[in-house]
Amino acid sequence: MSNSFERYQKRKLISSYFSVVLSIALVLFLLGMLGILILNTKKLADHFKEQVAVTVFLKDQAKDVEIKQLQQSLAMADYTKSAVFVSKDEAAEKHSKEIGENFMDFLGYNPLQNSIDVHLKAAYVHPDSLQNIAAGLTEKNYVDEVAYDQPLISLLNDNIKRISLWILIASGVFTLIAVLLINSSIRLSVYSNRFIIKTMQMVGATKAFIRKPFIWRNVKLGMVGATVSILAMSGVLYYADGRLPQLDILDDPVWLVVLFIGIFIISIVITTISTFIATQRFLNLRTDDLYY
Template sequence: MATTNKSKASYTFSVIGVSLVLFLLGTMGWIFINGKSLTNVVKENMAVQIDFHDNTREENVAAMKAILDKQPFTKKTRVITKEEALKMQSELEGEDIRNFLGYNPLFASIELNLHNEYVSKDSIEKITLFIEQSNVVARVTYPKTIVSQMTANLRKISIVLAIMSVILILVVIVLIDNTVRLAMFSNRFLIKTMQMVGATRWFISKPFDQRAVVNGLISGMVASAGLLFIKYVAELSVPELKALSSTASLFILIFSMIIGGILISVISTHRSVVKYLKLPIDDLY
């Protein structure tokens, strides 16, 4: 009875330990997913400004918009007429600039937002060349410094996050492995006794492996529940996070946590059983 209680306690501590480690890994994964979504939103909010010649007719502007809307790089386009540009500039200046100039010096334009994968210096330069082929386009401008810095910084951040993710995954595997092996320590005499009475390795390991599947499943579900709670609290505090949330990505993350917990628990448990089967009985003490 004492051995059984000790074994149950070990399994309980194992589930708790694995759950905490999976929760840590899942939280980092959720932060990484939201960070990537936020980066994509920032990229897609950056606009390329297409200015037309002063005498460009509205139908030519509309034709250019139609052409851009069909391109794979286009997220959305918005036409800004001369009057709209004047109103926006006047609001910025605090007075109607036409009052002291006597005319509207601004031009019709199109704001072009790109899909995030096209927001890089090389891609935008190619897009600029494509647009400037039109004889109604006066100039194409975009924040070059911001794009260059964004591309360089995102590359560095991606490398750092990739390294951190690999290190964290390795740490998680080691921690879960040690937690499960520690839980199996209380069953070492039971394993050896079954071997001594003639039980096969498969027969001995089967119930432990089955228990490992259940424990891994429980750990993954507990960790997933904790992650969903953190997500709920975070979105209550920062409602904007809801717009960044991807249901598909979150489902994949939770599924990976559960499957990962099961696999690592089963592998660690099986290794422990095999280890105690190979040990001489005197080394069990």
């Protein structure tokens, strides 16, 4: 009979530990993924900005030497990520594929112009910067026009600012939720031992002596939960990097290590504070109140 009761108690204890570890791991995993999103928000924003192309249209009388010099100077400019020359024949072929027919057969000539497609670095994809760059290029007598989608760029910058603000707000709210959820799990764990806490107190144990094993146990459970969440995050990051290599998610390991250490520290701090508060609550209760 006593062996069956001991096995039941052991299973109950293991189940309690497992639920605490699982809840901590899930919360820290979601919190860590939010942290990764925050760290990569700028990278994602830069990636989308650098997809915007500025097209420099050249006059038909532009000489090959002038075109090559312009392309080289653009490629070497501080604001340029890439500069690719597109001949009028290449542009016509691409346009024909897009519309599904050869428009030159209908017109009898190629109305398109030679051009250079310039992709700017993210820091320069801003209306004011683009206006200055376009003004400098149009001063050249062999440049006909500099074209870019100004409404799209303005909308892109506005949306990035708006999204960044909401991500910051969401991270603050979710951090608070994470603390409350972990605190709730630990309070339930301590609640199941409330009679043990009160018994130890009645036989003369000090509050610090009673709190110590509970704090240490939950800190260990928190560290296990943090380890599980870090392993899960590493798997997700590895998968995401394989599917989206252009984002270079794993190319900045220092920040990832800092984030993982931060998750570990957060688990220790939250479990310590939550356990202290929970045990202190039951230490201050009267014996009769333990039944409610």
